[in-house]
Structure formats: structure tokens, C-alpha cells
Amino acid sequence: MRERQAERERHGSEDGLSERTEEIRQHLTSTSESFRQRLLDWVRIPSIAGDEEHRRALLDSAELFAEYCRADGFPRVEVWPQGDSNAVFAEWPTPGGAGAPTVLVYSHHDVRALAGDKWTVGDPFDPFIRDGLLYGRGSSDAKAQALMHL
Numbered sequence: 001m002r003e004r005q006a007e008r009e010r011h012g013s014e015d016g017l018s019e020r021t022e023e024i025r026q027h028l029t030s031t032s033e034s035f036r037q038r039l040l041d042w043v044r045i046p047s048i049a050g051d052e053e054h055r056r057a058l059l060d061s062a063e064l065f066a067e068y069c070r071a072d073g074f075p076r077v078e079v080w081p082q083g084d085s086n087a088v089f090a091e092w093p094t095p096g097g098a099g100a101p102t103v104l105v106y107s108h109h110d111v112r113a114l115a116g117d118k119w120t121v122g123d124p125f126d127p128f129i130r131d132g133l134l135y136g137r138g139s140s141d142a143k144a145q146a147l148m149h150l
Contacts, residue, residue, distance in 0.1 A: 035147060036129075036134075038147060039127075039134065039139060039143060039144055039147055040127050040136075041064070042061065042064055042065070042068075042109075042138070042143050042147070043127040043134075043136035043137065043138050043139045043143060044126065044127065044136075045057050045060050045061045045064065045125070046111075046124075046125045046137070047060070047061035047109055047110045047111055047138065048110070048111055048112070048113050049084065049085060049110035049111065049112060050084065050112075050113065051113055055084065058084070058085050058086055058109075059079070059086050061086075061109045061110070062085075062086035062087065062088050062109060063079055063086075065088045065109055066078070066079050066088045066090070068147065069090040069150065072150045073092070074090040074092050075091070075092065075093070076089075076090065076091040076092075076093075077089070077090045077091075078090075088109070105146075105149045107142045107145055107149075108142050108146075109138070109142070109143060109146060110138075111137045111138040111141075114137075119137070121135050122135075124136065125137055127139060
């Protein structure tokens with residue numbers, strides 16, 4: 001009980017949450033629908049790696065993520081051709097300049113071709129939500145993770 005009281009006093013709120021934590025919670029709540037829509041739109045792009053037929057879709061996928069980065073305020077966003085795919089480079093320099101810490105986020109936006117009858121819940125690029133879960137190729141690996149960093 002004493003530890004809980006110390007936690008409250010340290011964070012300045014009855015439930016132990018700092019003001020900043022509450023701001024983050026409110027932001028996540030207020031942007032969740034926008035995040036969901038972005039993810040649905042991105043999953044609709046059949047960004048299948050290693051398939052010549054979907055090479056343009058890989059570029060479309062990279063360009064859409066770059067658009068999201070720009071919309072969220074990244075001052076430098078570039079799409080770089082990388083072999084058969086495209087990488088997105090987004091940079092947000094810190095006010096501290098060259099001496100400030102660097103954070104690197106590395107992910108991917110492509111998916112692998114389906115193996116036979118492995119996908120049995122409809123069109124893999126027509127995402128849908130069932131029982132609170134989003135189904136669609138790339139929705140969890142790794143488009144959602146990439147979006148979470150924005």
C-alpha cells in the first residue's frame with residue numbers, strides 16, 4: 001500500500017498516471033479511427049514482393065507510407081528504389097542537432113505471395129474487422145507496426 005501511495009505522489013495523480021501519460025492516452029484515443037483507416041487503406045495495396053506483376057503496387061505502398069510521414073510532419077521524406085522494391089526514408093531532426101540521440105526505425109511494407117490455400121478468409125487485400133481484429137495481408141506484419149511509429 002505504501003508503494004502505491006509513493007507512486008501516486010511521484011506522478012502527481014490519483015491513479016498513478018502522469019499528465020504526459022494521460023496526454024498520450026487521449027491522443028491515441030482521438031486518433032485511433034484515423035490510424036485504423038490508414039491501415040485499411042494501406043493493406044488494400046497488394047504489395048507482394050518478388051512478383052513482377054505487383055512491382056507497381058510495391059511503389060504505391062511505399063508512396064502511401066511516405067505520404068503518411070509527410071502528413072504527420074516529417075520535414076524530409078524520400079522514396080528510394082531498392083532492387084525490386086522501394087524503401088521509405090523519413091527524417092525528423094531533433095532540436096539538439098548533431099549531438100542529439102538518433103532513433104532508427106526499420107520495418108518493411110511488402111508481403112509474401114500466398115502459398116496455396118493458406119488464406120481462407122476472403123480476398124487478402126480486402127481488409128475487414130471481425131471481433132475487433134483486422135484481417136488482411138500485411139496488417140500485422142508489418143504495416144501496423146510501421147504506422148505505430150508515426
